[in-house]
Amino acid sequence: xxxxxxxxxxxxxxxxxxxxxxxxxxxxxxxxxxxxxxxxxxxxxxxxxxxxxxxxxxxxxxxxxxxxxxxxxxxxxxxxxxxxxxxxxxxxxxxxxxxxxxxxxxxxxxxxxxxxxxxxxxxxxxxxxxxxxxxxxxxxxxxxxxxxxxxxxxxxxxxxxxxxxxxxxxxxxxxxxxxxxxxxxxxxxxxxxxxxxxxxxxxxxxxxxxxxxxxxxxxxxxxxxxxxxxxxxxxxxxxxxxxxxxxxxxxxxxxxxxxxxxxxxxxxxxxxxxxxxxxxxxxxxxxxxxxxxxxxxxxxxxxxxxxxxxxxxxxxxxxxxxxxxxxxxxxxxxxxxxxxxxxxxxxxxxxxxxxxxxxxxxxxxxxxxxxxxxxxxxxxxxxxxxxxxxxxxxxxxxxxxxxxxxxxxxxxxxxxxxxxxxxxxxxxxxxxxx
Numbered sequence: 353x354x355x356x357x358x359x360x361x362x363x364x365x366x367x368x369x370x371x372x373x374x375x376x377x378x379x380x381x382x383x384x385x386x387x388x389x390x391x392x393x394x395x396x397x398x399x400x401x402x403x404x405x406x407x408x409x410x411x412x413x414x415x416x417x418x419x420x421x422x423x424x425x426x427x428x429x430x431x432x433x434x435x436x437x438x439x440x441x442x443x444x445x446x447x448x449x450x451x452x453x454x455x456x457x458x459x460x461x462x463x464x465x466x467x468x469x470x471x472x473x474x475x476x477x478x479x480x481x482x483x484x485x486x487x488x489x490x491x492x493x494x495x496x497x498x499x500x501x502x503x504x505x506x507x508x509x510x511x512x513x514x515x516x517x518x519x520x521x522x523x524x525x526x527x528x529x530x531x532x533x534x535x536x537x538x539x540x541x542x543x544x545x546x547x548x549x550x551x552x553x554x555x556x557x558x559x560x561x562x563x564x565x566x567x568x569x570x571x572x573x574x575x576x577x578x579x580x581x582x583x584x585x586x587x588x589x590x591x592x593x594x595x596x597x598x599x600x601x602x603x604x605x606x607x608x609x610x611x612x613x614x615x616x617x618x619x620x621x622x623x624x625x626x627x628x629x630x631x632x633x634x635x636x637x638x639x640x641x642x643x644x645x646x647x648x649x650x651x652x653x654x655x656x657x658x659x660x661x662x663x664x665x666x667x668x669x670x671x672x673x674x675x676x677x678x679x680x681x682x683x684x685x686x687x688x689x690x691x692x693x694x695x696x697x698x699x700x701x702x703x704x705x706x707x708x709x710x711x712x713x714x715x716x717x718x719x720x721x722x723x724x725x726x727x728x729x730x731x732x733x734x735x736x737x738x739x740x741x742x743x744x745x746x747x748x749x750x751x752x753x754x755x756x757x758x759x760x761x762x763x764x765x766x767x768x769x770x771x772x773x774x775x776x777x778x779x780x781x782x783x784x785x786x
Contacts, residue, residue, distance in 0.1 A: 357635060362676040365463050366669035372408040374456040375427055378553055379443050380404070382535060385552035386545075392442035399439035406434055424449040446545030448538045450656060454569040455533035457664060459557055461577060464672035465527035471679030472520045472584070476513060478686035480784065483509035487780065488773055491605055491696035492707060497597075501707050502700060502772040505605075505691060510783045512591050517783075519584045526580040529573050533557060534565035539655040566655035571646075574660075578646035578667060581675050585639035588682050592629035592636070595685065599626040605696045609688035628685050635678040642667035705744035706737045711766040712748060712758075719757040729754055 364370060380400045387397035408430065417426035424444075432440035444452075487506035492499050535550035536542050542550075547561070554561045562569050598606040608628050610616075616623030645667060649660035700707060709730050716726035733747040733754070748754050748763050755763075 357677045358673050359677055359680065362464060362467050362673045363669075365460050365467070366673070368410045368413075369408065371456060371460070372410070372413065372427060374459050374557075375424070375452050376403060376408070376431065377557065378452050378455055378535070379428075379431070379447075381553045381556045382447065382549050383443060383445070385549040386442065386445055388552070389546055389548060391546070392445055396439055396442045399435050400431075400443060402439075403431060403434045408434075422449075424452055446537050446549075447535060448567055450568045451535045451537065453661075454565075455535065455553070455557070455559065457668065458530050458532060458559060458569065458573075460668065461530045461574075461672070462527055462558070464668075464676075465523060465530070465577075467676055468581075468584075468672065468679065469520065469523055469527070471676055471683070472516060472523060474683040475516055475679055475686065476520065478683045479509050479513040479516060482686055482689065482691075483507075483513055483780070483784075486691060486693070487776060489691070489693045489696060490700065490769055490773065491693075492700040499700070499703060499707050501710060502769060504773060504776060505693070505696065507776060507779060508594065509686075510780060512587075512594075514783050515587050515590065519580075519587055522580045522583060526577045530577045531559050532562040532569060532573065533559035534562040534569050536562070536565050539567050540565040566652075568652065568656045568660075571649040571652065571660055574664070575646045575650050578642050578671060581671055582640040582643040585636040585675060585678065588678050589633050589636035591682060591686075592632040595629045595689065596626045596633070599624075599629075603695075603699065604692060605699065606689055606691045608685055609690055628681060632678055632682055632685070635674055635681075639671050639675050639678070642671040703737055703744070704742070705767055706734055708744065708767050709734050711771065712754075712763070715762060715766055716754070716757050721757050 380397075380403075383392060383397035383400045386392045387394045408427075412433075413423075413426050413430045416429050417423050420426050420429070428440070428444055431443060483506045485506070486509065487504060489505040490502050491505050491508070493501050493503035533550065533554040534540065535545060535553050536547070537545045550561045595606060595608070597603060599608065607624060608626050610624045615621075616625045616627075645663045649663055652660060713723075713726050713730045716729060717723050721729070729751065733742075733744060733751055736742040736747050737744045745763065745767055748758075749760060
């Protein structure tokens with residue numbers, strides 16, 4: 353991913369230096385386990401650790417690979433250059449390249465998940481703060497983009513919190529599912545390496561041994577991981593889209609913080625655009641772009657092929673780096689979001705009481721009017737508000753059929769905003785706890 357949408361903590365996980373360091377640790381731990389089993393001499397296993405503080409020469413490994421056309425062999429050759437050919441004689445004993453590549457990839461994905469979880473936590477904290485801050489800031493709820501009934505801005509943030517909290521649980525599950533390693537040798541039968549080696553290496557790396565691998569770790573695990581990242585990205589877009597709608601000039605219930613010196617348009621000096629949330633919408637598309645290839649990687653030929661390899665070299669870093677950046681950008685947007693409660697009320701009252709139509713409908717049915725007639729009475733008065741700009745309450749008070757069922761006091765009571773916020777505390781307790 354380009355530096356513009358990257359944070360160094362996540363980028364570092366995917367650097368060649370980090371990758372080769374993990375490769376080295378796998379090989380070194382495997383040698384220790386082999387020595388414990390008496391398969392290789394203890395002194396040879398100990399000699400591998402001479403490279404524990406060495407910075408591997410990425411350019412040299414690339415130079416070797418240009419000849420060998422094999423990345424793992426190039427690394428092993430470079431390792432032998434560092435510790436000596438005789439000392440390196442038993443490195444990679446009984447192993448196959450995928451033991452190193454797949455186990456490393458999963459280590460990287462676990463580390464990436466840990467960073468992503470920190471980003472999710474920051475978003476959750478921001479949403480919780482703003483939800484409580486605007487718990488009773490009344491705004492109009494919309495369905496199909498049309499005014500529906502009153503809600504609160506706090507409930508808007510609370511529902512996003514609940515969604516992102518589900519995503520946290522999904523990501524924790526995906527992390528657990530991807531945290532496996534395989535040191536099982538060619539086609540996964542352990543014919544040339546003892547299963548105890550796999551158990552030792554996985555324990556050292558914080559992984560669980562893959563119950564059954566072929567020559568690769570099963571890719572349904574990776575499909576689940578990237579699908580989870582895709583869901584999180586969709587939730588980011590969900591929040592970003594709501595903010596973009598709220599910032600529209602004719603709505604303006606909220607807007608992204610506009611910093612001193614910021615410019616909104618090269619042509620129109622008055623512009624204050626929702627550029628960050630628009631950017632998040634685009635970044636979400638990039639993250640979701642990895643989901644289908646990850647799903648298609650599940651079906652490999654027999655015990656292995658490498659059709660998944662090129663895909664994962666791209667989507668591993670690109671997807672985690674992009675999502676990490678998006679989570680922190682979203683958190684910043686929420687933390688600094690400027691909200692306008694007075695505009696929320698003004699927007700709700702734009703159609704002069706129309707949003708209370710359901711309360712009147714229900715009251716009429718409770719008063720003995722059939723639902724069909726109740727709907728007809730309410731709708732005919734509501735349409736005068738839509739089409740002629742009338743006041744809904746005044747129209748109801750002037751309708752003889754309505755007054756035959758409801759008193760003036762009963763009609764007036766149906767326009768009390770507090771009716772719509774009476775269960776906000778109940779919802780908050782469900783989302784955030786008592």
